[in-house]
Amino acid sequence: MRRDTLALWAYTPPGAPYPLVATDYGAHIEALEFTTVAPGGFGDLACILKLPDARLPRPELGLFSRVALRDGLFTCFSGEWSDPALVLDSAHGEYMMLSALGGGAALRDDPDDAAYPTATTAQGILAAEFSRRASYLALDSDLSAVLPSHPANTYTPVYDGYTLEEILHDLTGALGDYIWTVYEHPTHTDAAGFPTWQLRAHQRDTTTTHYLALGADILEWRVAPSMQRAYNVVQVAYVDPVAGPGSVTVSDARLGPDGAQGNAPFRRRKLRRNLGDLPLTATQATAIANAWLAAYSNPSNKIEITLRAVRDASGNPLPLSHVRADANLFVPELAVRGQRLSSGPQPGVNQFYIIESSYREMASGDVRLALQLDNYADRGEALLARLQIADEARQRRRGIYRPVQSAGAQQVGYLSIRAPGASAGQRLGVGVNFVPVLSNTPTGLTFTVITSANIGSGPVVTANTMTPYGCEVTVTAAAAGNVVWTGTYTTQGA
Amino acid sequence: MSTSTTTTSPEQARENPYPLLEPGTNSESGTAGGLLSALIEIAGAEGGSLYGVLAAWQREQDRLANRGWRRPGGMIRPAGL
Numbered sequence: 001m002r003r004d005t006l007a008l009w010a011y012t013p014p015g016a017p018y019p020l021v022a023t024d025y026g027a028h029i030e031a032l033e034f035t036t037v038a039p040g041g042f043g044d045l046a047c048i049l050k051l052p053d054a055r056l057p058r059p060e061l062g063l064f065s066r067v068a069l070r071d072g073l074f075t076c077f078s079g080e081w082s083d084p085a086l087v088l089d090s091a092h093g094e095y096m097m098l099s100a101l102g103g104g105a106a107l108r109d110d111p112d113d114a115a116y117p118t119a120t121t122a123q124g125i126l127a128a129e130f131s132r133r134a135s136y137l138a139l140d141s142d143l144s145a146v147l148p149s150h151p152a153n154t155y156t157p158v159y160d161g162y163t164l165e166e167i168l169h170d171l172t173g174a175l176g177d178y179i180w181t182v183y184e185h186p187t188h189t190d191a192a193g194f195p196t197w198q199l200r201a202h203q204r205d206t207t208t209t210h211y212l213a214l215g216a217d218i219l220e221w222r223v224a225p226s227m228q229r230a231y232n233v234v235q236v237a238y239v240d241p242v243a244g245p246g247s248v249t250v251s252d253a254r255l256g257p258d259g260a261q262g263n264a265p266f267r268r269r270k271l272r273r274n275l276g277d278l279p280l281t282a283t284q285a286t287a288i289a290n291a292w293l294a295a296y297s298n299p300s301n302k303i304e305i306t307l308r309a310v311r312d313a314s315g316n317p318l319p320l321s322h323v324r325a326d327a328n329l330f331v332p333e334l335a336v337r338g339q340r341l342s343s344g345p346q347p348g349v350n351q352f353y354i355i356e357s358s359y360r361e362m363a364s365g366d367v368r369l370a371l372q373l374d375n376y377a378d379r380g381e382a383l384l385a386r387l388q389i390a391d392e393a394r395q396r397r398r399g400i401y402r403p404v405q406s407a408g409a410q411q412v413g414y415l416s417i418r419a420p421g422a423s424a425g426q427r428l429g430v431g432v433n434f435v436p437v438l439s440n441t442p443t444g445l446t447f448t449v450i451t452s453a454n455i456g457s458g459p460v461v462t463a464n465t466m467t468p469y470g471c472e473v474t475v476t477a478a479a480a481g482n483v484v485w486t487g488t489y490t491t492q493g494a
Numbered sequence: 495m496s497t498s499t500t501t502t503s504p505e506q507a508r509e510n511p512y513p514l515l516e517p518g519t520n521s522e523s524g525t526a527g528g529l530l531s532a533l534i535e536i537a538g539a540e541g542g543s544l545y546g547v548l549a550a551w552q553r554e555q556d557r558l559a560n561r562g563w564r565r566p567g568g569m570i571r572p573a574g575l
Contacts, residue, residue: 031532040567046557048532082564097533099557104566169570182566362532376569385562385569392563 006076006321006361008032008047009068010060013080014191021060022192025049030095033360034069034077038326039172041181041200042102043356045069045077054086054094067100068194069321075184075195076321076359079103080138103197104182106138107164111396114162119154122171123147126201129167137164140185140196147201151175153287156241156279161396168201174284176291177204181326206347209313210327211354217309219368223334224302226375231271231296232264234289237404241279244468245404245439248282250289252297265298277401303352303373305331310369320369325354329371348374403436411438411494415447415459415473416486422477425456429474432489438468443493445473453484468494530554 008029011022028049035043045067059065061084069077079102088094110133116125126146134141155174159167172178179202184195232252239245256262271292275285312318313330323329334350335342345351352373361367376382405411411434419428432445444466447459458475465472477483533550562569 031529033529035561035565037565037567039570040565042566044561044565046529046561048529097553099561101564102566105564107566165566165568360529362529364531375571381559381562382569384559388563389568389570 005071005319006032007070009070009194010058010081011066011068011192011194012059012062013064013066016059016065018059020192021058023058023060029361030363031361032069033358035356035358036077036102036324036326037356038354039169039180040102040325041104041183042077042079042197043325044082044102045079045098045100047098049096049098051094051096054096061096061098066190066192066194067098071319071321074322077102078184078195078197079105102182103139104165104199106197107168107182107199109138109163110136111161111163112159113398114157114159114167116156116158119156121154122151122175125155125157125167125171129164133164138197139182140188140198142185142188142198145198145200145202146180147175147178149203153284155284156281158279158401160398160401161393166393168199170278172201174280174288175203176287177295178202179204179326183324204326204353206328206351206353207345208328209330209345209351211318211323211329212311212313212315213305213307213309213329213331214311215333217307217311218331218333219306219308221303221305221331222377223337224377225299226302228378229296229300229375230266231269232266232293233259233268233270234293234296235270235272236285236289236292237272237274237276238280238282238285239276239278239402239404239437240281243282244437245276246282246285248286248289250286250293252293254297271296276404279401298348300348300374301352302375302377303371304377305329305371305373307369307371308367320367321359323354323357323359323369323371325357327354328352329354329373405434405436405438405494407439408494411491413489414486415489417459417473417475417483418486419477419483422454422481422483424477424479426477426483427474428477428483429462429472431470432473433470434468434491438491438494440494441466441468442491445471445489445491447487447489449485449487451484451486454478454481455483455485459485459487459489528554528558 007024007026009022009024012018012020028051030048030050032047034045037043061081064080066080068075079100081098082101083099085097087097123146127143130141130143153175157170168180172180181200182197183200185198188196190196232255233249235247235249237247252264254263255268259268261267307320310318310320310323328351330345330351332350337349342349354371354373356372358370415432417428417430422428445461454477456476456478459473462472462474475485530551533554
């Protein structure tokens with residue numbers, strides 16, 4: 001390796017029971033690949049290592065030992081070994097297939113329960129979650145790069161077995177178009193002298209040009225406007241902690257009032273998401289819906305581009321390994337995609353947000369950088385990853401927040417009123433709880449009797465008691481004596 | 495005026511011996527390539543060990559499938575999709 005001046009440092013983790021061992025394996029690498037991702041920061045690293053005798057103990061290549069891929073003082077990747085595999089092949093001897101995960105993987109170490117009944121800012125929630133885990137969290141405790149703009153929105157979330165990573169996904173989604181990454185700390189270092197891992201969270205910046213790729217720098221590209229991300233009406237269903245279930249709908253002002261296309265770039269297409277797993281107020285749900293509408297109301301792209309060279313924003317050559325996700329790449333050649341030929345960077349036309357960078361270096365001398373821009377191409381691996389993340393979260397969950405019955409579905413329940421020795425004309429009531437909660441307030445109930453005795457009138461719903469959660473139902477006694485009414489109720493118009 | 499046609503010669507077809515991962519993407523492009531070619535080289539493709547090549551290919555496919563969700567951030571789409 002070292003064709004691109006990279007040093008692959010492996011070292012025993014700070015705080016380990018054995019002494020610090022740090023070795024540069026750069027010269028032994030046969031092939032190397034690493035990624036950075038947004039959200040996520042340092043993604044993963046894989047390399048093939050041929051050592052004179054791989055059977056010698058090497059604690060710095062053991063599980064959870066650290067790895068830092070550096071180009072001079074620049075940290076290209078920093079993480080920890082996750083699956084260091086020793087392979088013995090009859091024809092070619094021993095080699096090591098090493099893979100590492102970025103420092104952000106430590107955010108997944110501790111799924112825990114937390115609830116914030118008092119409205120708290122996203123920054124406050126993250127500070128509290130970090131402080132609870134302060135004694136064992138592998139990340140730097142410095143949160144100065146987390147939401148430096150201090151967004152004022154407050155939330156009352158309930159986290160059931162959530163990891164810090166999921167909390168970050170939840171909060172950055174609730175804030176709108178925000179992103180989080182774990183990259184190296186600019187000044188803090190660990191016991192071995194390498195930078196610590198720093199959490200960063202901020203609004204996504206799609207306008208600043210960070211990197212530039214001219215036509216000669218590009219090996220291949222695939223640019224596909226994505227129908228999957230083209231929506232101009234967004235409906236969000238939510239469950240307010242107090243007011244109960246609700247939904248908000250926002251739409252592109254360019255659509256006609258009746259939903260006709262009008263001046264919109266494409267016909268009416270509605271994105272609908274249920275966020276009922278977490279408490280949200282109408283204001284918060286509206287903010288989320290508006291953020292999604294802003295992101296999807298103009299056609300967006302899935303772009304894969306492979307580079308053999310890259311430049312910084314001023315046009316000076318930059319090593320490929322320095323390109324990282326959560327930055328923008330300006331490709332002047334793509335200006336022709338715009339409705340008007342643009343003279344400068346224009347987000348979505350010739351400047352794109354990098355969500356994944358994948359740097360690869362082979363023994364043959366082949367060095368290339370593959371970028372996923374604006375969104376992931378829908379490969380099988382992406383689908384599998386999302387399914388596995390969802391299933392993993394499901395297995396951790398201890399309960400559900402508040403189940404809601406689908407709108408319009410009638411609910412049938414049991415009802416019983418029994419009073420011994422009622423006086424004639426006496427009114428007897430019982431509370432009815434709808435389980436699960438209904439999507440809307442029903443217009444009324446119909447009743448089917450199983451047994452009744454001494455009923456003068458009813459059962460009827462007491463005026464002004466109907467809510468999506470339940471109501472009061474009363475009967476009156478026809479004469480003095482025992483009153484019995486048992487039967488079922490069916491909701492109407494919910 | 496000149497016309498050009500594009501044909502694939504047997505030599506060109508042999509340049510990429512790896513299985514296609516999906517239509518339009520060969521194993522060298524995008525992020526799906528991984529370290530397969532280096533693994534095949536080490537596992538002894540020239541030595542004719544088909545088993546070695548297939549085992550390396552399978553292991554690399556497993557790694558690529560796993561890394562998408564194991565790495566930080568997983569494959570979470572920005573802004574909810």
